[in-house]
Amino acid sequence: MLSHFARRMLGDVGAVFLVSMIVILGFAALAALVPVSVAAVSSRLLDVTAHNFGWLYLFVTSGFACFAIFLAVSRFGTIRFGPDHEPPEFSYTAWLGMIFSAGMGVGLVFWGVAEPLTHFNEPPLGIGTPRSFEAAQTGMRYSFFHWGIHQWANFAIVGLSIAYVRFRHNSRGLISETFRPLIGSGVDGTWGKAIDILTVVSTVFGVATTLGLGALQLNSGVVRFLDVDYGYSTQLAIILGLGLVFLVTAVTPLEKGIRYVSNANMAIAAALLVAVAVLGPTSFIFGVLTQTLGEYLGNIVEMSLVTSPYSGGQWVEQWTMFYWAWGLSWAPFVGSFIARISRGRTIREFVLGVMIVPVALSMLWFSVFGGSAVYFELFKQAGIADAVANEAPSGLYVLLDQLPASRMLVAGTVLLVAMFVMTSANSATFILGMFTSKGVLNPTRFVRVFWGVMILVLAAALLFSGGLGGLQTISIITAFPFMLLMILIAFSLYRDLSKEFAIRDESARVLNARIEQFFLREPEREAAREAEEEVHPTAPEADMPDPKSDPTQGISR
Numbered sequence: 127m128l129s130h131f132a133r134r135m136l137g138d139v140g141a142v143f144l145v146s147m148i149v150i151l152g153f154a155a156l157a158a159l160v161p162v163s164v165a166a167v168s169s170r171l172l173d174v175t176a177h178n179f180g181w182l183y184l185f186v187t188s189g190f191a192c193f194a195i196f197l198a199v200s201r202f203g204t205i206r207f208g209p210d211h212e213p214p215e216f217s218y219t220a221w222l223g224m225i226f227s228a229g230m231g232v233g234l235v236f237w238g239v240a241e242p243l244t245h246f247n248e249p250p251l252g253i254g255t256p257r258s259f260e261a262a263q264t265g266m267r268y269s270f271f272h273w274g275i276h277q278w279a280n281f282a283i284v285g286l287s288i289a290y291v292r293f294r295h296n297s298r299g300l301i302s303e304t305f306r307p308l309i310g311s312g313v314d315g316t317w318g319k320a321i322d323i324l325t326v327v328s329t330v331f332g333v334a335t336t337l338g339l340g341a342l343q344l345n346s347g348v349v350r351f352l353d354v355d356y357g358y359s360t361q362l363a364i365i366l367g368l369g370l371v372f373l374v375t376a377v378t379p380l381e382k383g384i385r386y387v388s389n390a391n392m393a394i395a396a397a398l399l400v401a402v403a404v405l406g407p408t409s410f411i412f413g414v415l416t417q418t419l420g421e422y423l424g425n426i427v428e429m430s431l432v433t434s435p436y437s438g439g440q441w442v443e444q445w446t447m448f449y450w451a452w453g454l455s456w457a458p459f460v461g462s463f464i465a466r467i468s469r470g471r472t473i474r475e476f477v478l479g480v481m482i483v484p485v486a487l488s489m490l491w492f493s494v495f496g497g498s499a500v501y502f503e504l505f506k507q508a509g510i511a512d513a514v515a516n517e518a519p520s521g522l523y524v525l526l527d528q529l530p531a532s533r534m535l536v537a538g539t540v541l542l543v544a545m546f547v548m549t550s551a552n553s554a555t556f557i558l559g560m561f562t563s564k565g566v567l568n569p570t571r572f573v574r575v576f577w578g579v580m581i582l583v584l585a586a587a588l589l590f591s592g593g594l595g596g597l598q599t600i601s602i603i604t605a606f607p608f609m610l611l612m613i614l615i616a617f618s619l620y621r622d623l624s625k626e627f628a629i630r631d632e633s634a635r636v637l638n639a640r641i642e643q644f645f646l647r648e649p650e651r652e653a654a655r656e657a658e659e660e661v662h663p664t665a666p667e668a669d670m671p672d673p674k675s676d677p678t679q680g681i682s683r
Contacts, residue, residue, distance in 0.1 A: 140319075140564065141319050141323075142319055142322045142323050142326060142561065142562050142564075143562035143563070143573070145319075145323050146323050146326040146327055146330075146562060147576075147580070149323070149327055150327065150330055150580050150583075150584060151580075151583075153584070153587070154583050154584050154586075154587040157587035157588065157590065157591040158587050158590060158591075161590055161591035164591045165591050165599075168591075168599045168600060168603060169599060171603050172443075172599045172602055172603055175602060175603060175606055176440075176443040176447060176602070179606065180433065180442065180443060180447055181433055182609070183446075183447050183450045183451065183609065184430060184431055184432075184433065184442075184446065184447075184450070185431070186609055186612070186613060187276050187279065187280065187430075187450045187453070187454075188276065188430040188431065189616075190276075190279040190280060190282075190283050190612070190616065191275050191276050191279035191430075191481075193279075193283065193616055193620075194279050194282040194283060194286070194477050194481060195275075195477070195481070197286065197473055197477060197623075198473065198474045198477035198478060198481075199474075201627065202473055202623045202627070203472060203473045203474030203477070204472060204473070204474065205290070205294070205472060205473050205623065205626070206470065206471070206472045206473075207289040207290065207292075207293040207294060207465075207468055207469055207470065207471055207472070207473075207476070208293040208294070208469050208470050212469070212470045213470050214468075214469070214470035214471050215467065215468075215469045215470050216467055218479075219389075220389065221467060221468070221471075221479065222479060222483055222484075223389050223391070223392040224463075224464075224467055224553075225464055225467075225479065225480060225483075225484060226391075226392065226483075226484050226487060231391060231395070231542075231546030231549060231550060232336050232337075232339055232340040232343070232543060232546045232547055232550060233273075233336065233339065233452075234273070234488060234491050234492075235343060235522065235539065235542060235543050235546065236339045236340070236342070236343045236518075236519055236522075236543075237269070237273075238491055238492055238494075238495035238496055238522065239495050239496055239499045239510065239514065239521040239522045239525050240514050240518040240519060240521050240522070241265070241268075241269045241272070241492075241496070242262070242265045242266050242269050242492065242496035242497075242499060242500060243265070243496070243499055243500070243503065243510055243511050243514040243521050244265070244514055244515075244518065245261065245264060245265025245266075245268055245269070246261050246262050246265045246500065246503065246511055247261075247511050247514065247515050249261040249264055249265070250264055250265065250268050250441055250445070251432070251434065251439065251441055251442075252439070257503075257511060259504070262500045262503075262504060263417075263418075263421070265496075265500075266414060266418045266492065266493075266496055266497065266500065267418055267421045267422055267425065267429075268429065268445070269492045269496055270418050270419070270421075270422040270488075270489050270492060271422055271426070271429045271430075271446075272445065272446065272449045273449075273485070273488040273489070273492065274422065274426075274485050274488070274489070275481050275485055276430065276450065276453075277449060277450075277453045278453075278480055278481045278484055278485055279481060280450075280453040280454050280456070280457040280461075280612070281453070281456070281457055281460040281461045281464060281480055282461070282476070282477055282480045282481055283457070283461070283612060283615060283616050283619070284301070284457045284458060284460075284461025284462065284465075284612065284615065285460070285461035285462070285464040285465045285468065285476065285480060286461075286465075286473060286476060286477070286619060287301075287304040287461075287465075287615050287616075287618070287619045288301070288303075288304065288461060288462050288465035288466075289464075289465035289468050289469075289471075289476065290304075290473075290619060290622065290623070291303045291304055291306070291622075292465060292466075293469050294626075297565075298564060298565025298566075299462065299465070299466065299560050299565045299567065300318075300322055300325075300560075300561060300564070300565040301321055301322060301325040301458055301462070301561070301611070301615070302317075302318035302319070302321040302322050302325075303318075303565070304615050304618050304619065305317075305318070305321060305614065305615070305618055306618075307618045307621045307622045307625070308614060308617070308618045308621070321611060322561055322562075324607055324608060324611065325458045325561055325608065325611075326458075326558060326561050326562060327604065328454075328455050328458055328604050328605060328607075328608040329455070329456075329458045329459040329554065329557065329558060329561070330554075330558065330577070330580055330581060330584060331455055331584065331600055331601065331604040332452065332455030332456040332458075332459060332601065332604075332605070333456070333459060333550060333551065333554040333581050334581050334584040334585040334588055335452060335455070335585075335588070335600065335601050336456070336547075336550055337365065337368075337547060337550070337551060337581060337582070337585040338361075338585045338588055338589050340368070340543055340544075340546065340547035340550075341361040341362075341364045341365050341368075341547075341585065341589065342361065342518070342519050342589075343519040343522070343543050344364050344368075344540060344543050344544060344547075345357075345360050345361050345364055345519070346517060346519040346520045346522075346523060347519075347523055347536060347539060347540040347543070348360070348364070348540065350523060350536055351536075351537070351540075356517060358589060358590060361589055362586055362589070365582055365585055365586055365589075366582070368544060368547050368548060368551075369551075369578065369579070369582040371544075371548055387545060387548060387549050387552070390545060391542065391545050391546055391549055394538060394541065394542045394545065395542055397538070398535065398538055398539060398542060399490070399491060399494055401529075401531075401535060402494050402495060402498055402525075402526075402529065402535070403494045405529045405530055405531075406494070406498040406501070406528075406529060407497075407498060407501040407502075410497060410498075410501045411493050411494050411497045411498060411501075412493070414493050414496075414497035414500070415489065415490065415493035415497070418489075418492075418493065419489060422489075429446075432446075443602075447602055448601060448602055450605075451601045451602040451603075451604075451605035451606070451609075452601045452602075452605070454605035454608055454609050454612065455601050455604055455605040455608065457608070457612065458557075458561075458608065459553070459554050459557050459558070462557045462560065462561070463553045463554075463556070463557050464476075464480060466556075466557070466560075466567075495522065495525065498525055498528075499521060499525045502525065502528050506528070508524065508525075508527075508528050509524060510524045510525055522539065523536055523539070526539065551578060551581060554577070554581060555574040555575070555577045555578045555581070556569070556574060558573075558574075558577035559573040559574045559577060562577070588600060
């Protein structure tokens with residue numbers, strides 16, 4: 127009876143679920159019991175990773191961006207996820223809304239003001255003097271870069287691979303299934319389980335990092351309405367409160383839960399964006415957008431591969447590496463979620479939808495919020511830079527204080543962050559349920575709730591052991607092994623696509639040969655008939671004997 131009840135609650139789980147649970151709970155326990163030691167070990171691992179493999183993060187992420195663009199513009203772009211003429215499952219609006227909300231919602235709100243103003247205070251790579259026009263310009267350019275095509279390329283590669291094997295080959299929706307062209311039946315054994323365990327651990331850490339950022343941002347906003355402190359106890363209470371809400375939404379069907387919340391997110395984000403753009407320095411904002419876009423496109427290669435081997439500085443490690451690692455740790459979750467909602471899309475549609483539209487919206491967001499903050503700081507001395515230096519998430523609220531109806535805008539921002547956190551966590555619990563239930567499209571409610579609790583526990587532990595710095599450190603460390611897996615995922619996808627087109631080309635060759643044989647050999651057959659006529663001419667119908675007059679006709683010998 128108990129085993130039957132357990133099977134109904136857990137569904138089809140196995141070693142991936144159990145091992146992943148043990149690893150995550152073990153780390154959370156260590157972070158809670160010996161936070162200083164965990165922080166010290168994490169810092170040491172970060173130094174080793176950055177010193178020896180920092181260049182690899184830059185090369186690999188740039189390679190993913192080039193590879194995704196190549197797939198879109200090549201003949202591979204015509205391949206559809208599913209039968210060749212199947213229509214998409216979701217409309218463009220709903221599809222793009224879910225992509226954007228699951229991918230970058232909380233991060234954009236958190237860093238929209240904090241990143242440009244942090245670079246304004248401390249210019250990247252020592253370019254310009256602090257709080258100068260040059261520092262503001264450089265800070266905006268690197269904000270575009272960190273939220274541009276490189277970031278979304280990580281999601282695109284994993285999403286393409288999962289969508290292809292899931293809807294083209296009708297395989298399970300697991301990362302390990304993308305390795306079948308490389309290791310064959312090995313994905314059904316120990317190797318496949320190891321890949322899926324690493325995927326689950328990386329995903330949980332990545333989502334927990336975002337949940338921690340959301341708690342910091344909400345804490346900074348809540349103190350403006352309630353008599354609470356900015357600190358760990360408040361952040362823990364926020365995590366618990368949000369957790370209760372998103373765990374309720376986690377047990378609703380995908381279409382009724384995530385889809386509607388994502389649409390609401392987009393509506394609130396759009397309203398906030400328009401309000402700041404209209405009430406703020408509108409002409410300055412669009413001037414920043416135009417100039418920064420040009421600088422981004424003109425310097426993208428240099429920014430993609432810049433390191434600091436001569437000066438030994440840590441700026442690239444603290445920013446570019448963190449962003450690429452954060453994107454890599456999110457790639458299993460976001461990529462799998464986007465794949466789940468992309469049935470019926472072509473590879474070209476997928477890449478354009480994932481790497482163009484969200485990137486354009488991200489750049490617009492930074493131009494509106496970051497550009498407005500820079501304007502008020504340069505020309506109005508609003509104190510936003512000081513606020514960011516003291517408490518990174520507070521910069522957004524100080525910016526909103528400069529605008530009419532600021533209290534309403536702050537309330538809307540707090541609501542937006544809360545909904546973005548719930549959307550990301552809701553989507554993550556769904557995908558983690560798939561990963562740990564052997565790829566089923568609808569994991570049980572208990573499994574989804576379980577992973578929601580794991581994310582909450584880990585986010586609380588990370589904040590307790592290191593705060594914002596701890597979140598960044600763990601993201602870089604845990605993303606490294608999955609980055610190596612993603613290299614193989616990209617190679618496997620290319621091999622699989624090439625094989626499909628090789629089969630298509632061979633089928634087309636055979637068909638063309640048959641058509642050529644039929645049409646081009648018709649004259650030869652006609653010549654053969656004429657030659658046969660010359661050797662054995664057919665008697666005229668009038669000279670042929672009448673069967674009725676010849677009794678031997680029609681009798682076989």
